[in-house]
Amino acid sequence: MSSAFSNGKYAIVGAGLMGRLLAVALAKRGARVKLFEKGAADAANSAARVAAAMLAPLAESAITEDNVVRMGVHSLPRWKQIIDELAKPVFFQQDGTLILWHRQDASDAERFASHLERNCDRNPSLSKPMHLDSQSLAEIEPGVAERFTQGLYLPNEGQLDNRQLLEALLVELTLMKVPCHWNQATDPEQLRSQENGFDWVIDCRGLGAKGSWNQPDKASKDLRGVRGEVIRLHAPEVKLRRPTRLIHPRYPIYIAPKEDDVYVVGATEIESEDLSPMSLRSAMELLSAVYTVHSGFAEARILEMATQCRPTLKDNLPEISVEEKPNHASLMMINGLYRHGFMISPAILDCALELLSSGSSPTAIDLGLQVSIAATSHQEFSACAS
Template sequence: MTKAFSNGKYAIVGAGLMGRLLAVALAKRGARVELFEKGGPDAANAAARIAAAMLAPLAESAITEDNVVRMGVHSLPRWKQLIDELAKPVYFQQDGTLILWHRQDASDAERFSSHLERNCDRNRTLSKPLHLDSQSLAEIEPGVSERFTQGLYLPNEGQLDNRQLLEALLVELTLMKVPCHWNQPTNPEQLRNIANGFDWVIDCRGLGAKDSWNQLDNSSKYLRGVRGEVIRLHAPEVKLRRPTRLIHPRYPIYIAPKEDDVYVVGATEIESEDLSPMSVRSAMELLSAVYTVHSGFAEARILEMATQCRPTLKDNLPEISLDQNPHQAKLMMINGLYRHGFMISPAILDCALEILNMGSSLLAIDLDLQVSTAADQELSACA
């Protein structure tokens, strides 16, 4: 694969999670890569910066499609490989996910558990959830045993530190001397001119590519933003060992423990592209809910309240779109990772690399990742 890539020249537009992963992967394979980004190297405006970066295919199977779950299963071991190849360390953990609920929400928890078990029956690559009583809960997560007497443990799931990863990928780009054009808004179509010398132009702009996706001749391509809100807390009195989710009818939350007693707390999912600061209601619900999990959060310090919009296609599923016009550089558009960006991005990366190398991807077929072409879009429009 390295030999094939060494003859190619690639322009990547958008330096968020997918853009950086692809740029590093291609450069490691000997390709000539240039990265274009409208913002700065800190990824301040990237959706990937405002995330908990949980790698939880079984937990997410309760609310997403089976193909996304399979992408998550594929991606977990790949994350370990990708991180081990980086020069700068990135916090990575694979100690499972803990699911908790208060007594009054036991019926919701029972339905949730049944749903996960059915999903495990359909997908044998998933490990079945383990039911915890008060003793086993105290052994797995002693910090919550005073407030909860039962729970679910989802083995093998994991998480990473999203901000450390973005920084480590930037270091890698620097070490490999990849030209990075920061603070330079770029239209991928302009780079497709033969005079620029690129073989492929890869559009990884997320919501920045909204106009490009929404002009495709297929109504299912409609790209929108889904607002998410997270709070970062410094809570030295709380010692949670693994990502923890609380089942609640009004505001289910997740708590992702990072290094140095930092916790990322979130839950909200709002059909809006509003990027204004977090609402009082969201802040109160998140903080109230997290306090019911562990009393030590009462003395936590709020480091940040942040909002961002996740790029989401009409069907809430990721997609790769191709335009291989022989008179221009080939175009690949990657988008729609929605709330599962970190969970599935290595799978998307591997599919994209196969397409760039061989023109098609057996992995994409196996994972049921949608890969469309300009010809597909014309047929859809005619239909």
């Protein structure tokens, strides 16, 4: 694939997760890359910074489409490859996901388990959930054995440290001497003119691209933000070994243990682009729920309460859009990763690289990723059915 990129010149607008992954991947393949970002190098305003970065296709299969699950399955081994090639270490774990519930929520848990098993029957690449009794639960996750007598274990699922990854990708860009234009708001359309000399302009701006996606001829796209809230805790008395999810009818939560006794806790998903601080209700519900999982959280220190909006298209599914225009650089827009950014981004990356290399993507067809291509006549067609 390297020869297809060695003489290419690429502009990438947006240096969140997808923008950094693409910039590093293209530079490693010999491309000449420039990266433009309206914010600072620390990605402080990126949706990728406020995330638990769980890689859990089976767990997510309860609430998302089959094609997103396939993207997640594809991405798990790719994450290990990507991280192993970085100069700076990134915490990566693939020890499965633990599902817990309190006695009063047993019926919800039973429905959840049945749903996952049906999904495994449809997708043989998923590992079936394992039902845990009190003894097997104590062996897998002794820290919760006092409060729970049963659970579900989802093998092979994983997680990574999102902030370490963003920093490691930045280090990689520096080592490869990729020109990065920080604190510079850039319109991708302006970069497409011949005088700039780019072969491709790639728009990875997330919600910053609303003006490009929500045009009259793209009314069905409806790019919007979906608010998420997370709390970061330092809890040395809690020793959870893997991401843990609590089934609850009102506030299901996830707890993702990172290095140095740091835990990322979240659950909320609100149809709003409000970026104000976390509400008292959300904080109380999250903290109350996490305490019911492990009493050691009572002495945890709150490091951060953060909010961010995830870029989401109308169908809650990701999409790659390609536009060709005479005497202009080709434009690729990548968006709509929603709440699954870390889970599926390597799959999106691989599809984008195939499209940039050859104009088609067998991987996108296999995974069911929507790719729309606008011809010079401005007539659009779908290259890959979702």
